[in-house]
Structure formats: structure tokens, C-alpha cells
Amino acid sequence: MQWSNILLGFETAAQPVNLLFCFIGVLLGQLVGILPGLGPAAAIAILLPVSFTMPPATAIILLAGIYYGAQYGGTITSVLLNVPGESSSVVTTLDGYQMAQQGRGGAALGIAAIGSFIAGTVANLALMVIGPLLADIALDFGPAEYFSLMILGMATITIFTSGSVVKGWSMAAIGVLLGSVGKDIISGVPRFTFGVRELMDGIGFVPVVMGLFGVAEVLSSLEEEGKPVPIKTNVRDALPSAEDMRRSGWPIARGTVLGFFLGLLPGAGSVVAAFASYAVEKRLSPTPEKFGTGMIEGVAGPESANNAAAGAGFVPLLSLGIPATAVMALLLGALMIHGIQPGPMLFSLHPEIVWGVIASMYIGNLMLLILNLPLIPLWVKCVEVPYAYMFPLILLFCLIGAFSLQYSLFDTGTLIAFGLIGYLMKKFGYEPAPLILALILTPLLENGLRQSLMISQGSPMIFITRPLSAAFLVIAALILLLPVLPARRRLFGERSK
């Protein structure tokens, strides 16, 4: 255990500006989690330009807070309104809403908050141990290993986030093309610029991401009609009973472990973790037929799992520089724009950032626990803000954000264009996550590919003869075979929106 680093981390996290932005981050995350139609990915994308005005540690603390904060917030509307605020909270509607109907909404929310806190904290502890270990191993990686690891990452993200593997890979390939736009670093040849001067430096991933996640979400939400009727909730009793706590103990523990390991896999993330935990709890329960009628295990497990998975997502990001989900890809992009090269060297070159973020996650989880337990009625009020007022603000933020990056209307145009593209993609069932991941990873991917081939003097066998690289590729191939297994369909079910 690197105590000096941990101390450094807490020193960094305890600086007033970082405490402030940690709070703002988790608050925004909570809010974003509550509001259906606005997800952490969109919020992070929108706040990227703002985060550039701050030092990198602060920026990541803020953006990370939004991410794990959203896992807390999504529960509230799931339980009280049967409307999942986040896709990772879909499963909570099954039993959580039932509990609310039975007047036990407060207990459900309370258990969810407690489970989320425990899971988040444990995941953080694991991150502290595994992260540096993984980073050490990764220091031996060569370009071939990186290339194969990127391929593995894209394979898992594609499997887990797309309804159709074919469509997912096509999006990843498009992302590679987009990432190739601009002057080639090695040869200086301008690629896909079509004479447009502004494209010489590439397409600018921030406007693309804001368009695909922020604007496209708004455009899709315009179609939804009808507001959920708010429950007259009496949630004074936000504390679960002793019986509730007893029953939830094991589900929380199992959810945490399951969620953590699933969260390590690129692509799996909190959604898969929540579904998996629900399935596990149901299978292990002496009364599985009661699931769906208000079993607290069906809330405790998934709510812990999604938080554990969110925390676990930071492991590959901080130790390897590999994003596990679209949100992690955004954080990766944020680091890169701050001039920080993510990868195994991050732990040694920028310990204050890594450990600062880790330390702030403890603080953030604590803040969220406090925010969640007594303040539920306040949060419920937030849902009542009509979307008609919200969406112009979201769009305005996107426009200002895109423009302010380089004071360029071209970036603004990119934003709008990708907003439209993102909307069309949604309509036709093409997921943006693989595209974003590929867009961000392409420079590393290409470097890995070209350097490996130069080292091997043209032989692609280098990716297979080097053991680690071969291992990654084998796992990637196995993952691609997953859809064929019947177990996957049972476990993950249909992808609901």
C-alpha cells in the first residue's frame, strides 16, 4: 500500500477548490441521474469545455463526480415514479416501485443509498490496490500489446452496448475514420480534410461528443410525450428498518463484488452489473417468485452493483489508459486535452491527479450518502421542472461550449452536424459509444499498429507471437462469440432504452 501516495491524494482532494468541485460534481450527477433524458455522458460532454479552465485534477474530480453521482440519482425516480432516471436504474423499478406503492419507498431509497455508498467505497479501495499493480504490469507493454488491448476494448464495448454487433463494429470503424481526419503525424499527409483548413488538426472530439450525446438526446426526447404523474410521497422514513438491513446485507455484498468485476470489463459497465445482480439475487432467493412485488433484495443488490461497476471503470482508465465505457472515454479525452497522456505512466508521472481523484471519490460518495438520505423530497421536486424549459438550456450550453473551445463557428457547426447524425443514429439503432471510443483511441491504435509492424518488419504475426498481445486478441475473439451463447440472452435480456 503506497501510503505516501494516499496521503498525497487526500491532500489534493482536501484542497478547498477540489472539495467544492467534488461537491458540484456529485450534485450535478445526482441531478442528472434523477432527470430522465439527460445522462452522465451528456452532462460530462457538455461540461468538458468548462473543465478546461481548471487544473486537470479538479476537472477529473468534477467530471468523475457526475458519473458516480448519477448512479445514486437514477434510483429516486425509479423507485418513486417507475421511471428510470438512468439506464442502470431500470432494474430498480421492478421491485423499488412496488415498495413505494406499499408505502415503503423511503426504505427502498435508504437501502439503495447505503448500498451505493458501501459499494462505491469498496470499489474505491479495490481501485487503490489493483490500480498500481495493473499499472506496473502494463509498463512492460509494447506497441503490439497496446494495439491488441485497444482491439479488446472495442470488442467488449461493442458487445455490451449495441443491440447489433454488426452495427456496433460499423460504428467503431466509422470512429476510426473520424479519428484519422487531419494531418497524419508520421507522414504529414492530410487525410480526409477535403481542403477544409479547420480539419487539419482533426475533427475535434468535444463538439462531436457533445453533439452525439447532448444534442442528439435532446432531439430524441422531443418525441416523448406525457410527464410521469408525481406520487404524493411521504418519505420521512428514509431509513430502512433493521429487518430491511438484515435482508439486504448479502445482496449488497454480492452486488458489490459482482458489480466490481463486471465494471472492469470494457463495455459492461453499470447497466449490465445491475441486471446481472438482479438475476443473481432472484436465483439465490428462497422466494424467487416474489421478485417484482417489492423484494428489497431486488433493490439492494442492483443498486450496489451499479455503483461498484462505476468505480471499477476507473481501474482500466487510470492504470492502462483504456476506457471501459463511453463515459470513461470522455474522461480519457478530458485528460488528453489537458495534455496528460493516460496510460500506466499516469501513476508515476501524475500521482497527484490519480490519487487525488481516488481520494475525492471517497469524499464524493460520503457527500452523496448525506445528500441522499434526508433530502429525498427536494430531489423529487426537481423532476417536476418541465422539459420545455430544460432543453433550450441544454442546447444553449452545448452551443456556447462548442464555440468557446477555439472561438470557432466551425466547431459549432460540427456540434450541430453531429447532433443531427446522432439523432439519425438513434433512430436506426446505431450506438454512439463504440464510435466515441474508436474516435478517441485511434491515435493510440494507429501508433500501436504502425510501430508494431515496423518492429516486426511487416509481419502481422507479431500480434500473436507476443504472449500478452495474443492473450488479448484471444479474449477479444471469445467475446465476439458471446452472442452465440444462450446464457447471455438470459442474463442480459433485451436492451431497453
Added chain:
Amino acid sequence: MIDGAPRTGGIARIARGDVAAGLVLLILGGIAAFASIKYGLGKWSVPGPGFLPFGAAVLIIILALVILARELTGAVRLEIGQVPSKTALRDVLAVLAAMVGYAALLPVTGFLTTTALFVGFLLRFVGRKSWLVTLLVAAGVAVVAHLLFVVFLAVQMPVTPFGF
């Protein structure tokens, strides 16, 4: 939630849309492949600038053909987004037009005015709020935005000769 349109009609239209999407991908892949060859594929031992893009383009072409084949043979019926209703479509177009308008007007009418117009337009024509509400909220948002971004964060948003 397909507004008004009969369900099968909606699915059939989106299914044909999948063919359209497949064609778009095919064309994109084709263009990218040609361009990549032009940039130079290099040799296996010294990959050129077109190497990776070419690979990606070929993958796209293959996948596009798979998508088209599946659609045209009716092999897979995938879950796809709903067909938008006429009002929803009009709203989407209005929003896009508003955003383009924002970008166009920004250097001309300055940050404050453009923001007010943008928010006002959306509230009135998409949000269908009353003129009073529209006016108040648009003005309020514009002022707050000005204070937040121009004054507090010191972002150099375009201003008219009047200073806003």
C-alpha cells in the same frame, strides 16, 4: 408510441430506413477506401497514412453489405427506434434550424441578443409557451448567461458595437 401511424407501416418504413443506413455506410466506406489508397497504403513493413483508414473502410463496406443482406432477406428483425410523428419531426427541424440560426447570428447580433432570441424561439415554437413566459424566461436566461459566461468566466463571446 407511434403517433397515429399504423404499427406495421411504421416498422416497414424504419426497416427500409435500415437499408438506407446500410447504403450510407457502403458509400462512406467506398469513399474512405478510395481516399485511403490515394494517401498511400505503404508496405506492410512501413504502413502508410492510408493503412489503418483503408482497413477501417474495408470493414465498413463488409459490414454494410451484411446489414443490407440481412435487411433485404428479412433475416433479422431488430429493435429500432420509433417513427417520429409529424409534430415531433417539425420540432426536431425547428431545433436544428434554431441552432444553425444561433451560429449564424452570433457574430452579427452578439451573445446576449442571440441567446435571448434562441431561447425565446424554442420556448415559443417548440415548447409552446405563452408570449409572456417566453419573453420573461428568454430575457432572464440571456442575462444570466451573459453574467455567467462573459462577466464571470470571461469567455470572449462575440459582442455588437453596443457591448453586448
